[in-house]
Amino acid sequence: MPELPEVETVRRGLQPALEGQIIKSVTVRCPKLRIPFPKDFAKRLAGKKVEQLSRRAKYLLMHMEGGGVAIIHLGMTGHMRVISSNAPIPGKHDHVDFCTTAGATVRFHDPRRFGLMTLTTEKNLATHKLIKNIGPDPLGNDFNDEVLSAALKGRATPIKAALLDQKTVAGLGNIYVSESLFRSGISPKRQAKTVQGGRAEKLTRAIQDVLRDAIEAGGSTLKDHVQPDGELGYFQHHFKVYGKTGAPCPTCDDSAHIIKKIVQSGRSTFYCSNCQR
Ligand SMILES: [Zn+2]
Structure with a gap:
């Protein structure tokens, strides 16, 4: 199970490929991970710029232009890999691809499917059921x-x-x-x-x-x-x-x-x- 440092490492690794980039397309290859993907998950992200990639506890937050936020959790066995160009044919456990207009693919791989991806908005983020009961981030300003x-x-x-x-x-x-x-x-x-x-x-x-x-x-x-x-x-x-x-x-x-x-x-x-x- 990844803990905070592993998720933060993933966030830092994904930042150059996603922040400031425009999502060209999102391909989802399974109906659900731990929870079902929201209807139109891919559609609501495509064509939008990723303003910022942040982290709240073990959740990655992809803040989109226009106020949408994708909430991503790696679960027990989830990986996110950056493929700069020419992504290979997806394997059995490669469930989601985020492709940017710059030609990069961020591929989500999760054999056990305990990860999750869902959508909310900046306005509703703090009160979202996955987020609202989380305590302070130990590396954040509100922890001492x-x-x-x-x-x-x-x-x-x-x-x-x-x-x-x-x-x-x-x-x-x-x-x-x-x-x-x-x-x-x-x-x-x-x-x-x-x-x-x-x-x-x-x-x-x-x-x-x-x-x-x-x-x-x-x-x-x-x-x-x-x-x-x-x-x-x-x-x-x-x-x-x-x-x-x-x-x-x-x-x-x-x-x-x-x-x-x-x-x-x-x-x-x-x-x-x-x-x-
Ligand atoms: Zn001792």
Whole structure:
């Protein structure tokens, strides 16, 4: 499942091919992904200029001339690839092509079809059902330690679960929550409500640092993430705890303290019980 850094990497990779370009045609080859395509999806985009390609949590937003907005989610296995010219014959899982008048094709490939594409308008975007309940973007201007403390206040749930909740902060999944808690020295089992003051400050900084480092590395390629130019992401080589069960803790730096794996609300968590409190 791509998390925020992977989606941001895709956005940055698609930007040169789409922003300021005119969509010549859109070809949709299946009736639905996770949800059906809107009627006239292709028709409503064709002939329009892409004013901006932005991101809200894990959704890509294609802001069109005239006020339309395409909402795109990569699901579990979705890729978007830029083909500069002469797109090859589409394969079985190549469900959508966006062709620009400049000759580029942005091809959406999704074997499991858990991705989605739908349409809204600038006016209705903030209240759209997919968007309205999403918490602040951790790399945006409306996220800081005060916002995080307020969101965690009074919550009698482990901090790991609270951070996976997209209303607390948007775009984090298992990987980056594990890494952020490790960097801030906070136990994934700690009650969310006790992460206040200095701890909330440390955690905020850790979340932002981990995400920025991951974006810098092109995201993490565990299963399906590929950048739009076909490059893999490399942040998986920088994981400190995720998937490192049994490895010595890089902070404690002695063989007595190893990374443990526990299961919290059905998801694996990796941490060091010595330096994460
Ligand atoms: Zn440790």
